[in-house]
Amino acid sequence: MKKAGSLPIKVALYGMDSRSHKTMELYLKGPCRGVAMAVDETQAEIDIIDADFATAGEILAQRREQTPERPIVLLSLQPLRVENTHFVQKPVNAEQLTSVLQKLKAEITALKQPRPEQQVQASPAETSGQDSVVGDGAASAKPVATAASGDQPKKAKKRVVFEDNEGGYAAFLGTLSNIDFNNPEQLRNASFDPRVYFLGFVLSAYKVACHENRALQLNSIWKPLLIFPKTRQIWLDADDKQLRAFAGVEQTKSFASNIKLVAIDAETAKQGKAVDKFQDMDVFVWKLTIWTSKGRYPVGLELDQPVYLKQWPNFTRLLLTPDALRLAALLLQEPRAPLDLIKVLNVKPQYVFALISACQSLGILAKSQRRVDQIVVPEPPKQQSKKKGLLSRILQKLLAD
Amino acid sequence: MSHYKIIFTGPVGAGKTTAINSISDIPTVKTDAAASDMTKNRKASTTVAMDYGVMNLDGGEKVHLYGTPGQERFDFMWDILTTGGIGLILLLDNTRADPFQDMRFFLDAFDKFIRSTAVTIGVTQMDLSNTPTIADYHIQLEKMSIKPPVFAVDAREHNDVSLLVQSLLYSLDPGLQGE
Numbered sequence: 372m373k374k375a376g377s378l379p380i381k382v383a384l385y386g387m388d389s390r391s392h393k394t395m396e397l398y399l400k401g402p403c404r405g406v407a408m409a410v411d412e413t414q415a416e417i418d419i420i421d422a423d424f425a426t427a428g429e430i431l432a433q434r435r436e437q438t439p440e441r442p443i444v445l446l447s448l449q450p451l452r453v454e455n456t457h458f459v460q461k462p463v464n465a466e467q468l469t470s471v472l473q474k475l476k477a478e479i480t481a482l483k484q485p486r487p488e489q490q491v492q493a494s495p496a497e498t499s500g501q502d503s504v505v506g507d508g509a510a511s512a513k514p515v516a517t518a519a520s521g522d523q524p525k526k527a528k529k530r531v532v533f534e535d536n537e538g539g540y541a542a543f544l545g546t547l548s549n550i551d552f553n554n555p556e557q558l559r560n561a562s563f564d565p566r567v568y569f570l571g572f573v574l575s576a577y578k579v580a581c582h583e584n585r586a587l588q589l590n591s592i593w594k595p596l597l598i599f600p601k602t603r604q605i606w607l608d609a610d611d612k613q614l615r616a617f618a619g620v621e622q623t624k625s626f627a628s629n630i631k632l633v634a635i636d637a638e639t640a641k642q643g644k645a646v647d648k649f650q651d652m653d654v655f656v657w658k659l660t661i662w663t664s665k666g667r668y669p670v671g672l673e674l675d676q677p678v679y680l681k682q683w684p685n686f687t688r689l690l691l692t693p694d695a696l697r698l699a700a701l702l703l704q705e706p707r708a709p710l711d712l713i714k715v716l717n718v719k720p721q722y723v724f725a726l727i728s729a730c731q732s733l734g735i736l737a738k739s740q741r742r743v744d745q746i747v748v749p750e751p752p753k754q755q756s757k758k759k760g761l762l763s764r765i766l767q768k769l770l771a772d
Numbered sequence: 773m774s775h776y777k778i779i780f781t782g783p784v785g786a787g788k789t790t791a792i793n794s795i796s797d798i799p800t801v802k803t804d805a806a807a808s809d810m811t812k813n814r815k816a817s818t819t820v821a822m823d824y825g826v827m828n829l830d831g832g833e834k835v836h837l838y839g840t841p842g843q844e845r846f847d848f849m850w851d852i853l854t855t856g857g858i859g860l861i862l863l864l865d866n867t868r869a870d871p872f873q874d875m876r877f878f879l880d881a882f883d884k885f886i887r888s889t890a891v892t893i894g895v896t897q898m899d900l901s902n903t904p905t906i907a908d909y910h911i912q913l914e915k916m917s918i919k920p921p922v923f924a925v926d927a928r929e930h931n932d933v934s935l936l937v938q939s940l941l942y943s944l945d946p947g948l949q950g951e
Binding site: 401404465603682686688691696697698701703704715759761764768 | 776829830833858906919923925928930935942
């Protein structure tokens with residue numbers, strides 16, 4: 372059951388880079404339904420430490436010294452037993468984390484009440500009676516793929532958390548505004564050619580890898596990208612922030628001349644690779660396209676020609692752009708011209724173009740060949756107003772939660 | 773007051789109870805009992821009548837969330853539960869021997885209801901078994917000439933279940949706006 376609203380618990384996050392920190396902030400806000408909020412260490416009620424971080428042991432010692440009364444939650448891939456700490460195993464489960472935080476909050480509240488006989492007792496189920504070093508070897512090491520791990524290194528397959536849509540998207544979908552689609556110059560600026568971006572090289576390489584049914588490595592002046600067509604995975608030693616920055620850079624001829632595609636042995640190539648750098652190919656291509664598109668449409672797409680979706684994108688695992696579900700639903704029902712979509716659903720052009728670009732990269736966008744679709748523009752389906760009102764209220768409720 | 777319903781269905785262990793729990797505003801009312809037939813190989817207890825949850829909307833309206841019993845011998849309940857329903861959420865367990873057969877069975881069983889409303893499919897346990905893929909499901913569905921949303925879901929995740937329901941609503945009316 373969803374949790375009733377109450378004041379969020381103030382937590383400080385340690386041992387996380389800026390991306391992990393942001394992800395955890397959003398995780399607390401989204402999947403954990405706002406049970407806690409990340410704050411500065413001076414305001415926190417609870418400390419959360421990523422025990423798999425290289426210097427987690429030092430951080431723990433420091434926190435104990437500076438705020439000995441403050442409860443500490445350790446997150447780790449490996450089960451840990453550290454005295455006077457509370458443990459949550461990764462991948463972090465929202466319910467488990469919420470439960471631990473709420474329990475600690477209740478203990479803190481009880482402690483603040485004037486009942487001197489009551490003392491904070493760590494839960495025997497969650498707190499070890501033994502002292503030990505954080506991350507005893509294996510725990511502190513980043514997980515890597517081994518030959519024994521097979522074709523599918525386990526990894527989190529959750530959708531990229533991106534809850535603050537408008538603010539977040541503005542960074543990469545906000546380049547277009549009030550375009551006059553009758554103005555050829557403005558229209559040209561609203562398009563992009565995937566072939567002159569990293570995206571184009573990735574799509575070509577993936578096509579070749581699938582066609583030849585063998586793993587390939589795409590070498591460039593940037594980081595090498597490993598493509599595993601059998602498992603539909605890629606491996607890239609770059610975080611999303613780096614990828615997003617690189618995706619938007621138009622590549623020069625010298626970049627293209629330095630591109631090399633080499634065959635690799637999939638099993639050998641996977642050995643020793645950090646497991647968290649493996650990504651589902653569709654998830655990778657989807658976000659790479661959105662970050663390349665920046666709200667522009669791919670060249671070759673005619674804005675007044677109807678297109679449709681062959682299938683729904685797997686939205687629970689993809690970077691979700693604003694209005695994506697509505698746009699997909701309409702394009703699944705009938706072919707629509709991109710310009711028509713903007714008008715019918717009254718959405719920003721960049722939201723339409725980003726979705727269409729990503730769907731095209733995944734190969735699920737098709738141009739309608741039917742002449743009738745170019746002549747007759749169907750009215751959007753209309754529900755009876757009473758039912759429409761109900762559906763809107765349900766939607767509003769889901770979006771608010 | 774009108775009785776609005778969203779129906780969750782699917783085979784035993786697909787996550788219907790958990791999914792309802794993820795978006796319900798009340799603790800899910802369960803009617804679990806010890807499994808007595810072949811179900812016991814998958815779950816110690818299973819839903820024998822229905823699961824029930826509620827979404828409270830602004831203005832005091834409620835949307836009732838019903839989970840059908842997974843065992844086929846309780847299929848007499850299905851017609852009763854779907855009457856007046858807004859749409860169907862079909863959850864499929866990717867670790868089952870033949871999830872396509874499950875999908876065909878449930879789509880066929882609820883065919884009349886789906887034709888008058890809409891269906892969205894959530895595939896669970898994909899972290900344990902990554903095949904068939906979501907693309908494979910779409911290939912099967914194409915043979916059945918339908919194009920419902922098919923998402924990989926973790927029934928414990930509010931966001932996943934929420935997106936499933938949202939896609940159901942948009943399938944019914946893409947013009948909807950969440951204000």
